[in-house]
Amino acid sequence: MIDVLDAVKTYGEVRVVDGVRLALPSGGLTSIIGPNGAGKSTLLSLVARLVGLDGGRVLVDGLDVTTTKSDVLARRIAALRQENHLASRLTVRDLVTFGRYPHSKGRTTPEDLEHVARAIEFLDLGSLADRFLDEMSGGQRQRAFVAMVLCQDTDVLLLDEPLNNLDPRHAVAMMERLRAAADQLGKTVVVVVHDINVAAYYSDHIVAMSDGAVMFEGPPHAVICPEVLSDVYGLPVSVHTIEGRPHATYFR
């Protein structure tokens, strides 16, 4: 579904994404992990055509993201960005309704409104739907932005740190929702997460990045092991098996 072919992005002299090769199948949940500045967000932005490639190609569903028309891609890829700054004053409902733009082109139909209401319900925002975003807590706002992304109803979902600002309960709920989106609706979900154990528990596939390159990738039990993680993060990590699943600890 997502094919990254030797993607390169340079800022000045620095190759922030340095010849990344990835092939993610359709359906399933992939987590990207790695230290700050590894190039995770940049890679996601490249796939989402938010920044231009300096080399290589990215195909989504066989469509080259640099040459395919933006509004065609908008019905296939939706992305959540790491930071959720917004200059204008919108309510949750206004924001989520924007997620329908690729389908409605701004002429909102009753069907669009149904999608909007469902996304708001889905992210537990029912009582906040008509609240202004600048009057909400960080986690509530984060959920509103995820609702907008889900409302776009695309096959591919790219979420950069969707667990930002979320409390444990909402973090778990978020991951379960994304799992459900992959399992029940067949969506291809890619998330960037910093919590290694969240990645271990919820993903089908883990990609570990460092210095703009993919260091390791594979199923959780292959990536979540002391050698790999210590190497990726430059930090001693030990892995224990709890209830048959790998569990990393990295502080004493």
Place this chain on the structure above:
Amino acid sequence: MSLEIRPTTTAPGPEPSTQRPPSSATPLPPPPTNRRPRWILIGLGATLLVAALAFMTVGAKGSWDFVLPFRGTKLLAMALVGVAVAVSTVMFQTVTDNRILTPSIMGFDALYLLLQTTLVFSIGSARMTAIPAPAKFLLESAVMVTFGVLLYRWLLSGRRRSVHVLVLAGIVLGVFFRSLSSFMTRLIDPNEFQVLQDAMFASFNSFDRSLVWLAALLLGGAVATAWALRRRLDVLLLGRERATMLGVDHQRTVGLVLVVVAVLVSVSTALVGPITFFGLLVANLAYRIAGSHRHAVVMPVAALLGVLALVAGQTVLEQVFEFDTALAVIIEFLGGIVFLALLMRGDKR
């Protein structure tokens, strides 16, 4: 160092939310319909109608055959300028992602002055007044549109700049253009300077009436384009990345918007003269009262406010105070205060 975590006495919270895959079985509450924009539009429209009637009739002396066309042209000019200034400001603020800048603050008024000075300087006031009015008007508009588009592109291209940097850039450009004009003014005949004096402030009394219909045509086209762009403008409110995500070609749309803005500002300036802060006043008032972020609401509300302020202001000044030219000065004064207030508050929205 050790941290002791004591168990709390209360029972653990609700179960970590159970999965609710989207189901259409549950009846969804209909979203509340927002009626406010409609009432605001109706209210403003009605008030404007009253103001326009008052402007046309109050204190009319002499035959209606003279008064009606005379005042009608003036009314049309005010309507054109009010709409152009309001719509261009709203669009410009949407694409620059802030609520402090107006297209004119970015050095445009000074550019107009420079253009006038250059004309007088290079060909002399006598020959300048000899150019047929429509030709001169079109030439001025074309030059300003070109410069305006270049200026805005340059200011907004590349890396995102902070609002304060843009304000500063606007001021610097303004000073630069003004110094150039005043340098040229020093070199020209004092008599010719008189011609320039008139160009410094907008006036609804001394504009060339023969140009109103030409201006209406050009501005009408620009406003129609703005209206056609209204839904895409809404998406631009989300910023470049999210707009791209939603399938809007950001660069192309912003480019188009800037051309429309440049046409609106240039033509209205070429018609009555430069207006700097007025747009700020009406746009910010419109955001406050419109009750919606949608351009389909905000642009008409701002436009109605703009025309209303000009028509009502002009009526009051002419009929009550018997002033003639002070409207532009008063409006600029009020707008300038709003500008300072917004700048002080650091309101970047």
